Amino acid sequence: MARTPEQINARAATLRDNYSKTIAAIDNDTSLSDLGKQQRLAETYLDTRKELTALRRELEGEVTAKRNSLEQQLFGLPAPSSADRILSWRDAEDRASTLDTVEHAEALMQRALRGSDRILANAVAGKAWSIAGGIQTEAAREWGIRVLDPWLATRPEAEDLLRDLLDITDVSNSTKVATNFAFNIAKPRLLATTSDVQLMQLAEGVTTP
Structure with missing residues (x-):
């Protein structure tokens, strides 16, 4: 069963919190050598x-699928659709x-409404939504x-x-804005200048940064 955006965001918050706690625990683990800490930190990161x-991709996918479904219901071709109706919809x-x-x-909207042309009215409404939907400007209004x-x-x-x-x-x-925070984490302090390739090598125990 697909998770809701709220559930995905909650899981991301839990991951970030656990990450911070794990990094702190590794930093303070006196039983680990410097190299051992670096390897554990790299793996955790x-x-x-x-x-x-x-999770970010899952959220983006859920939002996109829901938006597409709603736009289809509102502005798309009403079902059932014959070949003639499909041609009319494409023309609209x-x-x-x-x-x-x-x-x-x-x-054009007034013409469609006067003629009870729901297909054309939906198409014009869809165009208007693409310009006005969710945008707070005088033109959009x-x-x-x-x-x-x-x-x-x-x-x-x-x-x-x-x-x-x-x-x-x-x-x-909000997801686009929150991506910079909700789905990103900072590198551990000890590995702040370490490249991704070096991090992968450390995590695999291949070499040091």
Whole structure:
């Protein structure tokens, strides 16, 4: 069963905490020679970094999969889809992709809504989301108010999905920022200037830095 972003972040925090405690214990272990400490430190650092990297990729994968699923439900082609509907969706996507101003997008959205063309309306809404979603600027706000709001008024069932998409977008953005902290650890003080190749050699007991 896939872990939630919260569970992944919690596991990363536990790893960082255990890493700090293990490094401190090795530093203070008087039974180890300098070389012995370096080897244990290198092994601990590399193992923890490897697991944190895997967790980061897992989190990124979960966020991406959830975002893609929500975008499909909101802006994609409604199921079931015939060959004609697929062609209509592709045409709608092509038309929406060329929209370069909020005025043009608003006009096309209104045309789609008046004609009850849900496929085109979804495509235009998807274009608006790609510009306005999760971005706090005046231009993004205009796309939201003038394009997304009229579309949402005709699809009240989409409100919860759009809220979830906003939440997952926030998680995605915060993940990019948090990556520099949550999924990274500093090298042990005794190995601060040691290269990765030397660290691997130390961990394998091959040579010294």
